[in-house]
Amino acid sequence: xxxxxxxxxxxxxxxxxxxxxxxxxxxxxxxxxxxxxxxxxxxxxxxxxxxxxxxxxxxxxxxxxxxxxxxxxxxxxxxxxxxxxxxxxxxxxxxxxxxxxxxxxxxxxxxxxxxxxxxxxxxxxxxxxxxxxxxxxxxxxxxxxxxxxxxxxxxxxxxxxxxxxxxxxxxxxxxxxxxxxxxxxxxxxxxxxxxxxxxxxxxxxxxxxxxxxxxxxxxxxxxxxxxxxxxxxxxxxxxxxxxxxxxxxxxxxxxxxxxxxxxxxxxxxxxxxxxxxxxxxxxxxxxxxxxxxxxxxxxxxxxxxxxxxxxxxxxxxxxxxxxxxxxxxxxxxxxxxxxxxxxxxxxxxxxxxxxxxxxxxxxxxxxxxxxxxxxxxxxxxxxxxxxxxxxxxxxxxxxxxxxxxxxxxxxxxxxxxxxxxxxxxxxxxxxxxx
Numbered sequence: 294x295x296x297x298x299x300x301x302x303x304x305x306x307x308x309x310x311x312x313x314x315x316x317x318x319x320x321x322x323x324x325x326x327x328x329x330x331x332x333x334x335x336x337x338x339x340x341x342x343x344x345x346x347x348x349x350x351x352x353x354x355x356x357x358x359x360x361x362x363x364x365x366x367x368x369x370x371x372x373x374x375x376x377x378x379x380x381x382x383x384x385x386x387x388x389x390x391x392x393x394x395x396x397x398x399x400x401x402x403x404x405x406x407x408x409x410x411x412x413x414x415x416x417x418x419x420x421x422x423x424x425x426x427x428x429x430x431x432x433x434x435x436x437x438x439x440x441x442x443x444x445x446x447x448x449x450x451x452x453x454x455x456x457x458x459x460x461x462x463x464x465x466x467x468x469x470x471x472x473x474x475x476x477x478x479x480x481x482x483x484x485x486x487x488x489x490x491x492x493x494x495x496x497x498x499x500x501x502x503x504x505x506x507x508x509x510x511x512x513x514x515x516x517x518x519x520x521x522x523x524x525x526x527x528x529x530x531x532x533x534x535x536x537x538x539x540x541x542x543x544x545x546x547x548x549x550x551x552x553x554x555x556x557x558x559x560x561x562x563x564x565x566x567x568x569x570x571x572x573x574x575x576x577x578x579x580x581x582x583x584x585x586x587x588x589x590x591x592x593x594x595x596x597x598x599x600x601x602x603x604x605x606x607x608x609x610x611x612x613x614x615x616x617x618x619x620x621x622x623x624x625x626x627x628x629x630x631x632x633x634x635x636x637x638x639x640x641x642x643x644x645x646x647x648x649x650x651x652x653x654x655x656x657x658x659x660x661x662x663x664x665x666x667x668x669x670x671x672x673x674x675x676x677x678x679x680x681x682x683x684x685x686x687x688x689x690x691x692x693x694x695x696x697x698x699x700x701x702x703x704x705x706x707x708x709x710x711x712x713x714x715x716x717x718x719x720x721x722x723x724x725x726x727x
Contacts, residue, residue, distance in 0.1 A: 297434075298436075300596070300597035300598055300647075300648040300651065301423050301433075303371055304347055304423045304426075304433045305347065305433050306345045306432055307338060307339075308337065308339050309335045309336065309341065309344050309381075309432065310336055310338055310432070311333055311335050311431070311432050311437055311439040312334045312386070312439055312440065313439050313440040313442070314334075314431065314439055314440075314441050314442070314443075315331070315332040315334070315441075316329060316330075316331050316332075316429055316441070316444065317329065317330045318330075318428075318429075318444065318445045319447070319465075319468060319470075320416065320445065320446070320447045320488060322414070322415060322416065322447065322448050322451055322488065325396045325397065325411055325416075326394070326395075327351065327396070327409075327428065329391075329392070329428075329429060330391070330392050331391045331393070331430050331431075332389070332390050332391075333346065333389040333391070333430065333432075334386070335386065335387055335388070335432070336385065336386045336387075337381040337382060337384065337386075340380060340381065340383060341381055342379070342381070343374060343376045344374075344377065345375070346389070346391070346426075346431060346432065347372060347373075347426035347431055348368070348372070348391075348393065349370070349371055349400050349427050350395060350396070350427055351397060351427075351428075352394060352395050353366065353368055353373050353392065353393045353430070354392050354393065354394065355390075355392040356373070356389065356390070357390045358375060358378055358388070358389050359387055360388075364378070371426070373391065375389060389430075393430065397409035397416075397427055397428050398410075398411075399419075399424065399427060400423070400426075400427055402423060403648060403649060404652060407419055407420065407421065407423065407424035408420060408424030408426070409424070409427040409428045412550060412551070412552045413551065413552055414489065414490060415451065415488045416488045416489075417485075417486070417487045417488075417489075417548075419558050419565070420482040420483070420560075421482045421558065422435070422482050423482070425481035425484060429484075431481045434480075435481075435594055435595065435596065435597060436480075436595040436691040437480070438479055438689070438691065439479065440475060440477075440478065440479070441456055441457055441474070441479060442457075442472065443473045443474075443484075444470055445470065445471055445473075445486065446471075447488050448467065448468065448469075449467055449468070449469055450490060451469070452469075452471075452488070452490070452491040452492075452493075453469075453486065453487070454473075454487045454488075454510050454546060454548055454563075455484075455485065455486045456479060456485050456544075456561050456562060456563060457473035457474045457475030457476075457543065457544060457561075457562065458473060458475070458505070459472070459473055459544075460472050460473065460474050475543060475561060476543055477541070477542055477562065477591075477689070479561040479590075483559070483561040483590055483593075484560065485563055485565070487548045487550070487565060489512065489551065491510045491548075492510070492511065492512075492513050493508050493509070494508070494509045494510075494519060494520070495507070495509075496508075496509060496523060496524075496526055496527060505543070505544065505545065507523075507527065507545045507546075508544075508545070508546045508547070509546075509548075509549065510546060510547070510548045512551045514551075515549060515551070515568060515571065518568075519549055521571070522570070522571040522572070523547060523579065525576060525579070525618065526547070526579065526583065528618075529579065529580050529614055530545070532613065532617050533583065533587065533613075536613065536677065536681065537584075537588075537680060537684040538587070538681055538684050538688075541586060541591035541684075541689075542561060542562035542590065543562060544562035545563075545586075546562060546564075547563070547564055547565075547566065547579075548566070549565075549566050549567070549571065550565065550566070550567055550568060552567060552568065553567045553568055554566065554567030554569065556578075557578050557581075557582050558582070559607075560590075564579075564582035564583065566578070566582075576614075577614070580610060580611050580613075580614040581607045582607075583610075584606065584607040584610030585603065587606075587610075587684045588603055588606035588607050588684065589602075589606075589607060591684065591688045592688060592690060592692055593690070593691050594691065594692065595691035595692060596693065597648065598644070598645050598646065598647075598651070599644070600652070601643050601644070601659070601717075602692060602694065602697060604656055605656070605657060605660015605661050605664060606661075606664065607657075608657045608658060609623075609660075609661040609665065611626075612627070612661060612665075623665065626661075627662055627725070628725060630658040630661070631662055631722070631725045633658070634659060634662070637655065639722055641655050641659070642718060643656065643659050643660060643663065643716060643718075644717040644718055659716070662726070663713070663716040663717065664676075664680075666716055666723070666726040667701065667712065668726075669726040670705070670709065670712055671704075671709070675705065678704065679700065679705070682700065682704070686700075694717060698713055701713060
């Protein structure tokens, strides 16, 4: 069932769901000019005569529903409202074509400026949680997953990288156009675009479960640093596949920008790092972003209040890699972070942190500690089975904390709910798991 997320009440439209997006874009780096044609293939969730697409900072010049030239529409600062040619009943399919253009820019939100961002010489998209409308018209809900075909044409000398597997490239006058296709259901906030003076490097001896290589897209000058920083990636993926199941995406692309970035960020089948994330201390961040391909990108949240299901699991995977690579054990990591959390304010409820705190570091670390508490209660074998079933049975789905509780109770028994209540539903930090 479609929902309107209370953490982002101005985003998304629950009256329809998107089955696929077809994006054909051109972008001029020097002038920051984006021109696009988006086809949104949708299905009505309820009876409706109009729908709203999220679109911010870009102007629509033509809208057609099922090819109708007479389609009426109106655009405000956040929404493109489209009148359907007739009342659509639940389950009826329709297609919206939007032609649009403008100078894309990040949007200001309570979480900072997010979305399409110019670099010193290129651009990137960092959409989490509500930045996708800064570069294409969409139904910007985390539970509305769709398939994508994305073609990006940009200036000669620049390389465009987007969500999905690269299926072809062609010249368009002075532009180089590259087409990417994703057959993995993807939330709008996980759909990414990067443009820069990049080269591609295939990591040695690297293949995902489906036989595709791990590709690093980076500035040529950083070739040596990239090779060193990402040397452990194949072993990380092997560890996570053994614990969580086969790699669930149709691509594995790591992007390194020439600019420094505040934090790395995951996207579907992709992660982006700044030039400042190639040092040894950032290795844990590489593990974190790779783990998101299972937790957050494959098994994704249906609503933002359950963000711990993304971040807590990815943080726990960091600890797994630390132990597997001969550094601190999971127990040592858990003890250190529990001691730190114990000295902080006890005002965060993990299962409902509120929009202001949903990216607070306590969500990440308390989420990981919740998993460690489950492991200590259930035993290593039963906990490993829980992790694997959550990652594989929920692949491609949008989930909630209630779904995770139900699985934990089924595998561990009803008494596990007492432990989960203490960690998830109460602000006070429980004692360190023994």
